[in-house]
Amino acid sequence: MTQTLSRLWREPLLHFLLIGAALFLYYDIVGEGDSEAPPKRVHVNSGQVAQLAANFERTRMRQPTQDELDAMVESHVREEIFYREAMAMGLDQNDPMVRRRMRMKLEFMLEDLSGQDASDVVLSDFLERNADRFRDEAQVSFRQVYLDPDQRSDLGKDADQLLSRLNHGRDPETLGDRTLVPRTYQLALQSEVARDFGDQFAREIVSLPVGEWSGPVFSPFGAHLVKIDARIDARLPELAEIRDEVLREYLEDKREQQKNLAYEKLREGYMITVEPLSANSNGVLSGAVAGETR
Numbered sequence: 001m002t003q004t005l006s007r008l009w010r011e012p013l014l015h016f017l018l019i020g021a022a023l024f025l026y027y028d029i030v031g032e033g034d035s036e037a038p039p040k041r042v043h044v045n046s047g048q049v050a051q052l053a054a055n056f057e058r059t060r061m062r063q064p065t066q067d068e069l070d071a072m073v074e075s076h077v078r079e080e081i082f083y084r085e086a087m088a089m090g091l092d093q094n095d096p097m098v099r100r101r102m103r104m105k106l107e108f109m110l111e112d113l114s115g116q117d118a119s120d121v122v123l124s125d126f127l128e129r130n131a132d133r134f135r136d137e138a139q140v141s142f143r144q145v146y147l148d149p150d151q152r153s154d155l156g157k158d159a160d161q162l163l164s165r166l167n168h169g170r171d172p173e174t175l176g177d178r179t180l181v182p183r184t185y186q187l188a189l190q191s192e193v194a195r196d197f198g199d200q201f202a203r204e205i206v207s208l209p210v211g212e213w214s215g216p217v218f219s220p221f222g223a224h225l226v227k228i229d230a231r232i233d234a235r236l237p238e239l240a241e242i243r244d245e246v247l248r249e250y251l252e253d254k255r256e257q258q259k260n261l262a263y264e265k266l267r268e269g270y271m272i273t274v275e276p277l278s279a280n281s282n283g284v285l286s287g288a289v290a291g292e293t294r
Contacts, residue, residue, distance in 0.1 A: 039271040042080050044073055046275035052076060053277070073274055079103050080265050118250055124239050126250045131236050135250065138206040139187045141230040145176035146183075147215040147216065147223040155223055161217040163225055174228075179221065187230065197221070206231065 015137045056064045064072065082103040127134060145162060152158045164173050172183070181196050194202035197219040208214045208228050216223035239246060 018218065033162060040084070040269055041271045041273065042077055044076060044274040046274070046277050048076065049073060049277055071073070077270075077272055078263055079272055081263070085266055119248060120239060120243075123243065123246050123250060126253075127236070127239055127242075127246050130249070134242060135234055135236045138190045138234040139232040140190070140193065141175065141186050141188070141204055142226055143172055143184050143227045143229065144181075145172050145225040146179040146181070146221065147225070148177040148179075149222045151177055155216075159223055159225065163213055164227060165214060166227070172225075175227070181221070189233065190234070197224075206234075 019026060032261045049069070053064055053069055056068065061190045079100075086103065094199070145166065147155060147159055149155050165175065166172060185193065190202050190206055193205065201217055201219040201224070204217050205226050207226065208217075208226060210231055213225055215225040217226050218224070
């Protein structure tokens with residue numbers, strides 16, 4: 001028995017196992033005393049920042065602004081964090097486009113789809129808070145008589161005289177100056193009027209009285225006398241009319257919010273360092289990223 005133990009004690013494999021067990025026990029004890037794990041680091045070096053700026057310049061044919069470069073760096077950090085978390089979850093298996101695909105996979109997992117059962121109360125509130133996204137545009141049918149400021153020494157006086165004639169029944173086709181824009185529009189959307197005459201003109205004519213000549217209303221071309229023949233005011237549809245559209249927009253907004261919140265939470269566990277560009281970075285924007293640690 002003694003000889004057997006002596007021979008066993010001389011075995012290198014036993015020594016290896018004992019040393020391994022001791023190290024495992026040591027690190028387990030030391031680990032218990034360290035309640036806070038060291039922060040994970042994402043380091044963006046100056047070469048990477050320069051590459052981001054160079055890619056932007058190749059695409060846009062100009063150097064990025066400070067805000068644009070900061071946004072590209074933040075996007076790079078976001079991708080790196082999502083990539084690492086996805087790797088830690090084993091989402092890289094059997095996927096040839098690992099980095100980009102992993103970020104997408106993790107973002108999809110972070111989407112909150114519970115909003116599919118959103119109640120009418122929730123959707124009605126969303127509709128009211130985002131009314132401009134769902135409001136029907138105003139529509140107007142109108143006629144216009146153009147006054148060219150380059151051909152009239154007293155535009156205001158001429159406008160008053162023509163306005164009086166029009167309201168007394170004169171044919172608008174016989175008055176005014178030549179113009180390439182149409183004289184008549186039939187239930188045109190406000191955005192269509194703005195496209196032809198500018199935003200200010202479009203905003204003014206949708207509030208003019210119906211059935212009489214008004215003006216002058218000014219556009220980038222000059223002055224116009226306008227008669228509104230018919231108008232359909234802008235309106236916000238009831239939820240029942242556009243529920244599917246509101247639900248789709250609501251879910252899209254909620255998914256984006258959830259991904260952003262999840263990213264911010266994950267990002268808190270990382271220490272982000274970004275090296276500023278040096279002065280000799282081949283002409284690429286220098287010192288564009290303020291602050292080295294985030």
